[in-house]
Amino acid sequence: MLLIEGEIGGKKYREPFSKGILSKSLVRCEIKADRAYELASEIEKSFEKDKITIVPSEELIKRVKATLEKEDPLLAKKYSAWKNIRRSEDPLIILIGGASGIGTSSISFELANKLGIKNMLSTDMIREVMRKIVSKELCPTLFESSYTAAESLTTPAPPEFDKTLLGFKDHVNTVSVGLTGVVERSIKEGISIVIEGVHIVPGFIDEELLNTPNVHMFVLSLSDEEIHKSRFYSRCRQLWARRPLKRYLKHFTDIRKTHDYIVGEANKYGIPVIENIDVTATIDTMIEHIIDEKQLEKEVKKQNEE
Ligand SMILES: Nc1ncnc2c1ncn2[C@@H]1O[C@H](COP(=O)(O)OP(=O)(O)O)[C@@H](O)[C@H]1O
């Protein structure tokens, strides 16, 4: 039996090689399941042919990369990037913002799964907790949706300002207090987490906090309004969906205003904006950004040490 030998937290381990486990990690790099299993079998046979029975985990990764290079160099690059992130001992705190219906929760789930991040949180949930603590009298816009918050503004919006955006900013400003607490706690505890939601807006979270190593923020966008609108139809068709399609279509113009505002703030603060057309492309772009930022953090740390 082929055994894989590795080390976690200074403790050595040995476990039987599993074609199923290896093919699962290959599928995460967008290799089709049947081809992934074939490649895993080829790798197992290559060790048997070399009469190797105990393989250090580093050697297995090298052989997987060599096999993928022959299959498709792009896949080998994706596998290396994905493996580097997953094997890093640094915590990853990823914030994914974007207007309602843009795809933040779906993308967050996919990204967390690909990177093996177990903690996920939506800002809608943070808002629900805050609604139990803060009174409606004190924070009326908190008890609205982000796109209807203007209806609960206590002071009338000056005519030169857009009422929808004034309400949105007041609503986001309040939820950002809870969001900041979650980010601070994640940094303090050193835990990896993916946080998503419409309340993740550049400029509303302390820049110093966002500049903390291993904190990454992204904003998802959809320039095409019809594609954005189609996402609400797609969401309400999901079995577990509970949110009424009519509400989102009724407020779609306001939702688009918040979309354009969020994208504008992201561009102003230099936060990556990703058109969320294709799930795989969105995830790949995020991983590339994370790798690049980690590389930059390493270089800055090295310069500071010199
Ligand atoms: N890149 C994408 N391509 C196609 N459909 C998508 C994409 N991203 C999200 N969706 C779908 O759009 C709908 C809304 O996505 P969701 O994640 O619920 O949005 P949000 O959390 O931003 O409100 C869901 O049905 C989801 O499956």
Ligand SMILES: O=C(O)[C@@H](COP(=O)(O)O)OP(=O)(O)O
């Ligand atoms: O406040 C908002 O904009 C949405 C955000 O949720 P998503 O549509 O982004 O999931 O919450 P709602 O009040 O509609 O349940």
